[in-house]
Amino acid sequence: MTSQEALFNYNLRLGDTSLILAQRLSEWTGHGPFLEEDLALTNIALDIFGRGKALLEYAAKTEGKGRTEDDLAFFRNDREYFNALITEQPNGDYAKTIVRQALIDCFDLAFYSELSKSKDETLAGIAAKSIKEITYHKRHSFSWVNRFGNGTEESFNRLQNGLNEIWPYAGELFEMNEVDALLIKEGIAVDLSMLKANWEKEISQLLAKANLVAPEGTYVQTGSRKGLHGEHLSYILAEMQSLPRMHPTAKW
Amino acid sequence: MTSQEALFNYNLRLGDTSLILAQRLSEWTGHGPFLEEDLALTNIALDIFGRGKALLEYAAKTEGKGRTEDDLAFFRNDREYFNALITEQPNGDYAKTIVRQALIDCFDLAFYSELSKSKDETLAGIAAKSIKEITYHKRHSFSWVNRFGNGTEESFNRLQNGLNEIWPYAGELFEMNEVDALLIKEGIAVDLSMLKANWEKEISQLLAKANLVAPEGTYVQTGSRKGLHGEHLSYILAEMQSLPRMHPTAKW
Numbered sequence: 001m002t003s004q005e006a007l008f009n010y011n012l013r014l015g016d017t018s019l020i021l022a023q024r025l026s027e028w029t030g031h032g033p034f035l036e037e038d039l040a041l042t043n044i045a046l047d048i049f050g051r052g053k054a055l056l057e058y059a060a061k062t063e064g065k066g067r068t069e070d071d072l073a074f075f076r077n078d079r080e081y082f083n084a085l086i087t088e089q090p091n092g093d094y095a096k097t098i099v100r101q102a103l104i105d106c107f108d109l110a111f112y113s114e115l116s117k118s119k120d121e122t123l124a125g126i127a128a129k130s131i132k133e134i135t136y137h138k139r140h141s142f143s144w145v146n147r148f149g150n151g152t153e154e155s156f157n158r159l160q161n162g163l164n165e166i167w168p169y170a171g172e173l174f175e176m177n178e179v180d181a182l183l184i185k186e187g188i189a190v191d192l193s194m195l196k197a198n199w200e201k202e203i204s205q206l207l208a209k210a211n212l213v214a215p216e217g218t219y220v221q222t223g224s225r226k227g228l229h230g231e232h233l234s235y236i237l238a239e240m241q242s243l244p245r246m247h248p249t250a251k252w
Numbered sequence: 253m254t255s256q257e258a259l260f261n262y263n264l265r266l267g268d269t270s271l272i273l274a275q276r277l278s279e280w281t282g283h284g285p286f287l288e289e290d291l292a293l294t295n296i297a298l299d300i301f302g303r304g305k306a307l308l309e310y311a312a313k314t315e316g317k318g319r320t321e322d323d324l325a326f327f328r329n330d331r332e333y334f335n336a337l338i339t340e341q342p343n344g345d346y347a348k349t350i351v352r353q354a355l356i357d358c359f360d361l362a363f364y365s366e367l368s369k370s371k372d373e374t375l376a377g378i379a380a381k382s383i384k385e386i387t388y389h390k391r392h393s394f395s396w397v398n399r400f401g402n403g404t405e406e407s408f409n410r411l412q413n414g415l416n417e418i419w420p421y422a423g424e425l426f427e428m429n430e431v432d433a434l435l436i437k438e439g440i441a442v443d444l445s446m447l448k449a450n451w452e453k454e455i456s457q458l459l460a461k462a463n464l465v466a467p468e469g470t471y472v473q474t475g476s477r478k479g480l481h482g483e484h485l486s487y488i489l490a491e492m493q494s495l496p497r498m499h500p501t502a503k504w
Contacts, residue, residue, distance in 0.1 A: 022282075026294070029278040030492055034322045035305045039298065042278070046294055053287045070286045240282055 004062065006182045007120070009082065010189060011059035012072070013179075013225070016083035018052030019073060021104065023236055024091055033094055040140060044101075047133040054126050074244035078234050079227045086169035088233040095155060096162025098144045103170045105138035106202050110195045119187035142206055149210020156211065163207075164215050171220035174199075179225075256314065258434045259372070261334065262441055263311035264324070265431075265477070268335035270304030271325060273356065275488055276343055285346055292392060296353075299385040306378050326496035330486050331479045338421035340485040347407060348414025350396045355422045357390035358454050362447045371439035394458055401462020408463065415459075416467050423472035426451075431477075 025045035032038030056069035086104060091097045112134060115127035148159040174192045183189030207214055223229065277297035284290030308321035338356060343349045364386060367379035400411040426444045435441030459466055475481065 026278075026281040029281050029294075029297075030275050031495055033495055035301075035308070035325055039301060039305060042281075042294070042298055042301070045281075046291065046298065049287075049291060049294070053291060056287070073287055243283055243285055 015055030022049035095158035267307030274301035347410035
């Protein structure tokens with residue numbers, strides 16, 4: 001694997017993770033529990049979508065084969081997607097969406113803060129822009145976890161159930177392979193093992209505040225680093241890609 | 253009809269029109285023809301959604317019966333909605349969505365520019381904030397109409413078909429009733445008859461540039477000022493209201 005191939009794959013991993021998460025979050029647009037939240041979540045989805053677009057643009061440039069970010073988004077199948085599995089999981093109810101978001105925001109804030117120091121200037125620039133956004137996202141999701149956890153019995157139960165469902169997919173966020181190894185050596189990628197202890201500390205504090213218990217001894221679901229996904233991703237892609245694939249040459 | 257009742261209805265008309273249009277536009281989120289447009293249209297939907305929320309907040313305050321903007325959005329049925337009919341029409345293909353948006357943007361920019369001079373300070377404030385947003389929206393939709401109209405045969409045909417479908421709903425934007433009469437006298441509402449000539453001029457210039465022909469002698473569809481809508485609105489409301497109505501007392 002060349003440095004270029006590694007960087008292309010790394011960009012896809014980050015870009016796909018943002019794109020698919022944004023896609024999931026935007027399913028709430030117009031269907032939120034109340035107008036204020038609808039606006040907030042759509043804004044968050046837009047931030048993440050914008051980051052995904054920037055990362056896929058850079059992926060396309062890195063690949064250097066004339067493909068655009070649209071080609072990458074719309075004309076790859078699920079085996080060529082590298083989004084983290086947690087992002088493609090169904091939204092479930094609002095409590096599950098929020099707890100998934102809290103787990104991801106906590107990871108992302110630490111991750112993009114580190115990535116902003118990358119020797120790769122494009123990645124560092126995208127990361128620097130993201131820090132402010134993710135700081136707001138994290139405040140939003142953390143405060144809702146707190147509210148649900150200390151709200152009614154129903155809101156607490158929904159939150160705990162959501163956590164139980166999503167928890168097995170959180171560990172994969174820290175998985176590394178030869179792509180990471182190569183790019184860490186070059187000062188480009190973030191060493192994910194450095195982020196784990198703090199993430200675990202922050203999340204266990206959050207869960208404690210919200211009276212939640214993390215499922216114990218759960219098997220960690222992995223696969224996305226190799227392009228292996230559940231069927232959920234196929235449905236997301238089918239919906240996202242149908243229009244562009246129907247008119248591949250249309251001059252819109 | 254008291255001034256207060258008229259203002260409540262006027263606020264509902266404006267708020268509902270924004271809310272339903274935003275709802276329609278947000279259907280494109282994640283389904284746009286390419287990423288850039290997806291981002292742009294979602295941003296536009298968010299602007300309009302934010303305006304709708306502000307207007308419904310003000311409607312709730314004007315009514316003074318303890319209802320919130322969420323109560324107004326989620327617990328009124330279609331006969332109690334006053335959105336302009338053009339906003340509830342199905343999106344159709346992207347060309348139809350864009351031409352609908354151009355007709356509305358052209359109206360809205362003139363309308364909110366006038367409303368920003370209203371003697372009602374809340375309406376004037378919301379309007380002033382909207383002018384900058386709508387200026388961008390109009391530039392966006394007008395440039396796409398131009399591009400589609402001068403693009404391929406297919407894009408031109410789609411645009412002309414979209415225009416034919418949406419045209420009968422444009423005239424209603426200028427319809428006035430006793431609500432307008434009362435509030436114009438008080439310096440609060442905009443006299444819509446003052447906006448029509450310029451709208452017609454701008455739109456006919458746009459259509460000419462894009463080689464489009466406005467359908468002739470079309471019957472103007474009306475009804476929304478009295479809460480009369482097509483079945484499309486029922487479907488939009490069913491989707492938008494299902495979650496809040498399922499858990500009306502849930503403390504989310």
